[in-house]
Amino acid sequence: MDTNFIERLQSIHLTEEEGEVRKVRSENRAKILEEFSLSLMGRFHTTKPINFWAAKNLRRSVWKLGHDLKITDIGEGLMQFKFSMESQLKWVLNNGPWSFDNHLLLLKRWEEGMTTFIVEFNIVPIWVQVWGLPFDLINEKARKDIGGGIGRVLEMDCKAIAADQACFLQIRVELPLDKPIQRGALVLSPKGVRVQIAFQYERLVGLYFSCGKLGHEAKECLSKVSATMGERLYGEWLKVGV
Structure with missing residues (x-):
């Protein structure tokens, strides 16, 4: 998803029909929120393509979490790191910065309402x-x-x-x-x-x-x-x- 597409989406003026508010229901929302609360969003600070498979395996090895750490490629370089315990998440945040192939891995804690459009790493x-x-x-x-x-x-x-x-x-x-x-x-x-x-x-x-x-x-x-x-x-x- 390129920058122009995101800017275009954000500047769209919806028609009356498109602008009708639609309520979204979620099953087991409390459980989902609890799971996401132990997540970090990450992106490598580079314009070069990254070998996601190799980077994922290295993170598991360096962080010594094995398959307790769930890593999801969200697309366009954005990744989600889901931990089993708060102590694991805090250890990763407090012991960086981390890198792969000489590229910084930027991390941010997941927040409710976060979308791919608004995740920024400054x-x-x-x-x-x-x-x-x-x-x-x-x-x-x-x-x-x-x-x-x-x-x-x-x-x-x-x-x-x-x-x-x-x-x-x-x-x-x-x-x-x-x-x-x-x-x-x-x-x-x-x-x-x-x-x-x-x-x-x-x-x-x-x-x-x-x-x-x-x-x-x-x-x-x-x-x-x-x-x-x-x-x-x-x-x-x-x-x-x-």
């Missing part, structure tokens, strides 16, 4: 490491201040700070997909000193080095930055494996 939750802060600024408050400038802060790893072993901050944020990723920032210390910090992203895949965005091909990039213009602004150094 963010990816990801852990960000913040390097270069003065040691006296490596604290929980700094995590919130810095993380909020990257995306909505979801979680902070406080174990290293509690153990007095922190040499960088670690923040999990919702990274917006419509903007280039941030390479660093300037922070102002309590004494008014400006410090430049650098970011690294854990389990980051699909980064296009010419523009800093995720999940599209060179032919689709509108960035005017070219490899012939010298050193690229983005590179492998932004990634960190865990």
